[in-house]
Structure formats: C-alpha cells, structure tokens
Amino acid sequence: MFNLRRGLIYAITLIIVSTGFGLPGANKAAGQSLETVVHVEALDHAFDVDAPNELPTGWITIVFSNQMASFNHEISLVQLPDGVAHEDYLTDYMIAWETLLREYQEGVVERSGISDRVNEMLPAWSGDVRYVNGRGLVSPGRTAERTTYLEPGKYLLVCWMKTEEGIIHIMEGMHWEFTVTEEAANSPEPNPESRITLHEKEIEVKWEPETGKHAFELELSMNPAGQSYHNNVHLVRLEEGADLDKVNEWMDWYKVGGLRSPAPVEFLGGLGYVSAEETGYFGLNITEPGEYAWVVFAPRGPGLFKTFTID
Amino acid sequence: MLKKLFFVTALILCCFAISIAQTSVAGHPVLENLSSEPGIVEVELTASQERLSLVPGVETDVYAYNGRVPGPLLEVSEGDSVIVHFKNNLPEKTTVHWHGLHLPFVMDGSPFHPVGPGETFTYAFRIHEGTAGTYWYHPHPHHRTAWQVGMGLYGGIIIRDHNDPLPDTLTERLLILSDNRFDDDGQIEFAETGSRQKRVDDMNGREGDVLFVNDEIMPELTIRSGEVQRWRIVNASGARIYRLALEGHTFTHVGSDGGLFEHPVEVDEIILSNGERAELLVYGTGEPGSSITLRDLPYDRYMPMFRPSNWEKTNDLLTLLYTDEKPVQEPFEVPETLRKIPELTLDDATETRIMRMTNGKINSRTMDMNRVDETAELGATEIWDIRNLVGMDHPFHLHGFQFQVIDRNGEPVSQRKWKDTVNVPGFESARFIVRYDNYPGLWMFHCHILDHEDQGMMGVLEVK
Numbered sequence: 001m002f003n004l005r006r007g008l009i010y011a012i013t014l015i016i017v018s019t020g021f022g023l024p025g026a027n028k029a030a031g032q033s034l035e036t037v038v039h040v041e042a043l044d045h046a047f048d049v050d051a052p053n054e055l056p057t058g059w060i061t062i063v064f065s066n067q068m069a070s071f072n073h074e075i076s077l078v079q080l081p082d083g084v085a086h087e088d089y090l091t092d093y094m095i096a097w098e099t100l101l102r103e104y105q106e107g108v109v110e111r112s113g114i115s116d117r118v119n120e121m122l123p124a125w126s127g128d129v130r131y132v133n134g135r136g137l138v139s140p141g142r143t144a145e146r147t148t149y150l151e152p153g154k155y156l157l158v159c160w161m162k163t164e165e166g167i168i169h170i171m172e173g174m175h176w177e178f179t180v181t182e183e184a185a186n187s188p189e190p191n192p193e194s195r196i197t198l199h200e201k202e203i204e205v206k207w208e209p210e211t212g213k214h215a216f217e218l219e220l221s222m223n224p225a226g227q228s229y230h231n232n233v234h235l236v237r238l239e240e241g242a243d244l245d246k247v248n249e250w251m252d253w254y255k256v257g258g259l260r261s262p263a264p265v266e267f268l269g270g271l272g273y274v275s276a277e278e279t280g281y282f283g284l285n286i287t288e289p290g291e292y293a294w295v296v297f298a299p300r301g302p303g304l305f306k307t308f309t310i311d
Numbered sequence: 312m313l314k315k316l317f318f319v320t321a322l323i324l325c326c327f328a329i330s331i332a333q334t335s336v337a338g339h340p341v342l343e344n345l346s347s348e349p350g351i352v353e354v355e356l357t358a359s360q361e362r363l364s365l366v367p368g369v370e371t372d373v374y375a376y377n378g379r380v381p382g383p384l385l386e387v388s389e390g391d392s393v394i395v396h397f398k399n400n401l402p403e404k405t406t407v408h409w410h411g412l413h414l415p416f417v418m419d420g421s422p423f424h425p426v427g428p429g430e431t432f433t434y435a436f437r438i439h440e441g442t443a444g445t446y447w448y449h450p451h452p453h454h455r456t457a458w459q460v461g462m463g464l465y466g467g468i469i470i471r472d473h474n475d476p477l478p479d480t481l482t483e484r485l486l487i488l489s490d491n492r493f494d495d496d497g498q499i500e501f502a503e504t505g506s507r508q509k510r511v512d513d514m515n516g517r518e519g520d521v522l523f524v525n526d527e528i529m530p531e532l533t534i535r536s537g538e539v540q541r542w543r544i545v546n547a548s549g550a551r552i553y554r555l556a557l558e559g560h561t562f563t564h565v566g567s568d569g570g571l572f573e574h575p576v577e578v579d580e581i582i583l584s585n586g587e588r589a590e591l592l593v594y595g596t597g598e599p600g601s602s603i604t605l606r607d608l609p610y611d612r613y614m615p616m617f618r619p620s621n622w623e624k625t626n627d628l629l630t631l632l633y634t635d636e637k638p639v640q641e642p643f644e645v646p647e648t649l650r651k652i653p654e655l656t657l658d659d660a661t662e663t664r665i666m667r668m669t670n671g672k673i674n675s676r677t678m679d680m681n682r683v684d685e686t687a688e689l690g691a692t693e694i695w696d697i698r699n700l701v702g703m704d705h706p707f708h709l710h711g712f713q714f715q716v717i718d719r720n721g722e723p724v725s726q727r728k729w730k731d732t733v734n735v736p737g738f739e740s741a742r743f744i745v746r747y748d749n750y751p752g753l754w755m756f757h758c759h760i761l762d763h764e765d766q767g768m769m770g771v772l773e774v775k
Contacts (some may be wrong), residue, residue, distance in 0.1 A: 046669040046700035068667070068675045090615040090702075098616070171616055173670045173701030 058185030074135035144269025232272030369497035382466025416752020443472035444570030516550020537639030566590030569729020584734035677767030
C-alpha cells in the first residue's frame, strides 16, 4: 500500500503540476443525448452543475463555462475506490492535502519531504483514488469541454486551484459529487479531425489554427519504458511580453504562488490526464485573432511550448 | 411636612411599582414609551460599552443596548408610529437594523447609514397592518456585524395585533437564543487573524460553546400542567442554527418571521436558522412537579471538511418546570385558521432573479457599497431563485420586504408564510416570491451567518 500511495502521490503531483484540458469533439457533442452532456458553470468558489447527481455510464461530455467567476478554474475528475464515500475524500483525504500545503507554504515541510509528510496523513485507500483526467484551466470569460468515458462508480468534480490566499478551491466548496450508474449512455466516442501528440521534446499539432470552436484528440508518446513523456496540454493567449517559462513555473501547484489567481496568461482550455492507455478528447473556443501558444507543463524542467498566430 | 414627604414618596414608589409591572413583557424589560400620544411609541436606545456578568460570577466587557444584553424589548402594535432616539456611545460606528420590518430605506439601519461614535440618529417608521409578529434588532455596519452582535448588541421586537386570534390569557415568553465564546479571563473571544480558528470561523461562522436564552444560561421557566404557553423564539446567534425539541412534547407551530401562519402545524421539532423567528404553542402535558428540557438537537449545517468534532452533541437550553398546582382544566383549542395571508401569485411575477450562493459570495461577487447588483421597479412582483452551490447551509435574508417561499428543490411548500429569512441547506435551492411595496431604496440581501455577511456575502437590490 505504501508503494501504491507513493504512486498516487506521483500521479497527483503530475495532475497538479500538469494542466491537461479536455474537451470533446464539439461536433460530436451536438449529436449526443442530453443526459450525456453536463453543463458546469464555475463560480468563486463552487460548481453550478446543470445535471442530476446520477449519470449513465459511457462517453460523457463536460462543458465547463467560466463566465461568472473572477478567477481561473479547472475541473479534475475523480473516481473513488469502492467503499469510499464522497465525504471521505472531502475530509480525510483533502484535509491531509490542505495540511501539507499549509505546512509547505509555511516552510515547515521541504519540497523533498512532501511525499513522506502527506503519506503520513493520507488514508490507506488514497492509493486507489483514480484521477480520470486532470485540470483544464479555464480563464474568466472562456468555455471549454472534454469528453470522457465514465465507468460506473462514485465520482467528484473538484478544482485544485488556489485562492489568492493559497487555499485550495476544493476547501472553499468547489466540489460536486455524482454517481455513474450501470445504465448505458448511447453516446458515441468522439472522432475529432484535429490531433495533438506530445513527444518528448515537441508538441505535434495536426490542425489549422483559426478562430472558432475546435475539438482535439490528445495522444501521448511513450518512452522505451512505456511511460508517457508528458501528460497535459493547454492553450493560452499571449499578451505582449508574455514569458512562457514563467507560465510553466506558475503552473507548479507546489510553489507558494503556483496556480494561485491571478494567472500570468489567459487559459482557453486543454486537458491533463494520468493514464496513457486512454485517449483524451477536449475542445475549446478561440474567439479572437492574436498570439497563442500550446503549453505542456513539465514539473521538473522547462515546459514545451508551441506558439502560433491567428490573423 | 413629613406627611407631605411621605405622601410624595408613596406616590413615587407606587408609580415605580406600576412602572416595573408594566416594563416586563414576555420575560423581558421593555423600552419605555416616552409618548403619551395614542399610536405613538417613542423610545430611547443607547449602544455603549459596559461591563456585565453574562456568565455567573464573571464580569465581561460587552457592547450593550441600554446597558443590557439582550437589549430591552421594543413592544409596538400594528398601526403605531415608532420613534427611536438612538445614541451611539460605542468607540466605533454602528447602525440599528430592524430585522424584518417593512420601513423606509433610510430607517433600515443598513450599512448605508452608519451612525458614528458619539452621534445620534432618530429612527422613525410606521408599523404596517398585517405585520404582527416577532422581530429583532441588531447592528449592521459593513464588516463589523459579527463582532458587534457577538459583543452583545441584539434585542427583541414584538408587534401586536389588536385582533390577535390567540387569546392574551396565554402566558407569553420571548426566548432570544444566542451563543458566545469566552477566554480564560471571561472576556468574549474572537479568533485571531491568521489562526486556524479564524479560518474555521470564517467558513462556519463563529459559534460559541456557551448557549444563552435571553440573559441566562439554562434558565428555569415554569408551566402549569394543562396550561398552554405562547413562545416566541428568535435566533440571534451569529452562526449557530438551532434544532429545537422539548423532550416528550410536541409544539404547535403557529408563526414565523412575518407573524402567524394561516394554519397551525403540529411538529416534534423546528429548525431555526440565523435571523429566523418562530412562534410556538407549548402544551403543558406533563405532571405537576415534573420538569423537561428544551434541547438543541444535532444539526449538520457544515461542509464536511469544517464540521466540528462535537457537532453531534445535544445542547440543553432551558428547563421547564411544572408547578405543583393542580392541572388547568379548561382545554384550549388553537383556531384552525389563524389569519388569511394575501397570496402573491406567480402570474404577476415579472422577473426571476437567480442567487448563486457560494461561501462568502453571491453570484461570484462580494459586497461593494458602490455597486448595485440588482435593480427592480417599485411595486413589481418578482421571484428569487436561491441556489446554494456549496455543502453548508446558508440562510438568505432580504431587507425591507417580507416574501413567501414558493418551493424548495422544486417541491411546493405546505402553506403560505411571511418570511424575511430562508435557510437553504447545502446543494439545495429555494424560490420565493416578493412584491416591492411602498419603499424605494437600496436594500441589502445577504447570508445571515454574520461572518459571511461581513466577508461580503451580500448584495444590493435597488428598488426605484
């Protein structure tokens, strides 16, 4: 279990550090039945979800709109182990992380000691918590989507970002619990034309940049050991003088100012997920011409960037 | 000369005795009416720093109205004109908010009309017909309400109906519920900025471990076997929500914020959130010489991560002692219809306003005194859709206008009631209908967990 927990810590660290976004093929979403599309409005700090707390199993699209909030938000999609209640995640699990964050930010815990310290506090089942896919940062005024295959089970939508005071949004109330039932959703797997592949040192994008709604499939290249080099990609809009290295630094959740509002750039969406065996689908909307960049957050080094212009 | 002195003294004592007899209503001292004019209630109210014994044997620095915690009762009748000469002797600005009353904007005691230290203000308003009920007054300065109420500034209001359907022979009690926290020196304790307790208080609202009914801890009240008493209850706590039950007894719930219901309801317990009031009939069904306890049962109003470890504890509030007198034989039957409440109809509603409540914010905004959040026409009827998007209760309060709750989570409510505060549990919703009669102005709406209100979980409705 200890190793499992270490694995979990690593996975969470990746999620936290990464900024994957997902959005399903927008063209596919139009053909899906209503109950398989979940509209989520972000507020400071809660989700206003226009869906029942029970969803069918299958391909589910989450449309994440940040039109009412003042800060950046994200959705991490969490599946709980059997026998673990939603409340267990919010109490035992989250209190451990909140405590760790506070201690780390106060200098009580060094970065090298994070894993040991949080392992002391996390419940035994925490190693079985599954992050189906991770954060997709969405700035105020933006809307993004992702489509995910959901197996039956208990889930939460949570936001791991931090307030200006350094408090995890989940602890402020930004969580929503739901159950995926055995009832099958008759929604097809997305099949977007555009594809992003994350290589070791390159973001490969098969896509024609232009304004409008776009849907992507995210593919991860593997190293010889079968592990993905990267696990997240984000689209950001660049203002003059934007420093992408600082964006990568800001996306480090463990840094005191990491993932705290305000963000150094505007985020339009993206996808981050842990499992390399699964395909990620996400969508986003580019509403105006300008300078943009695909950003892959890398926790231990410079991130990958690919800039482009939309006229 | 001596005879004359004796006569004057006797007269004074007699008047004093009459005065004493007249100045206690429902167990509370009453603000003295300085006016001899019929229909005029003119009183003096002063907020000041005092040193009182809240906990027996301990002197505590408090804020008090007219030297008391709670402040004296304001007793008026429908149709009265009320004049309150208020003096602020506190070292900080304050206001007096007349919670639940329908009155002009400038008289509401909202954050828009602070009264500075050493200043005076005269509140003048009319008591409207149909508003008989139980209300309360408390300060409402921006960012300082939780502090000032916590320091002791709150008091009760009873508005009487000249044609009250309940007989005045019923023993009447006003129970103002509050809680507080004290340090080792007996001083009122507020969490230090930056402390873990401050974080908890910011989230849950500040709760105290010492529970008061009026100015006492676990007071003893009496009832005669077979007697029926009329209890008016105010939740003046900054954050604690009460789940009230009287062991072995039921209540007849006859009224709430805006007065009597149309029909009485038998209940085993009631939940009273911050700022809410209830009117109950308590039936003395026990044996002479026995006693029972009014209890505050566990009520989970918290987000899971901030739920106190002792939340499941039952708190005793007061002891009700049955006298040794032989039981009252005359049965009392509460009328099936207490009054007719005018219906606000959905067809008349011209707007639906959605209020999304998160912790500390409404619709992702914090209070800005220079911003109007909602605008409505005087006389308009509207629906408010209050959605609580987080996992703890938020009691929503609208100033100036009583409303009628239509439904909760889409389910229609059982009967029409006048309300000014509606509690919305975590991840639930409630809709109410309201008509903006008589008074234009800038009206506050907010969470009545006072810490949340102070954090800015509040907005401004302009009626014009």
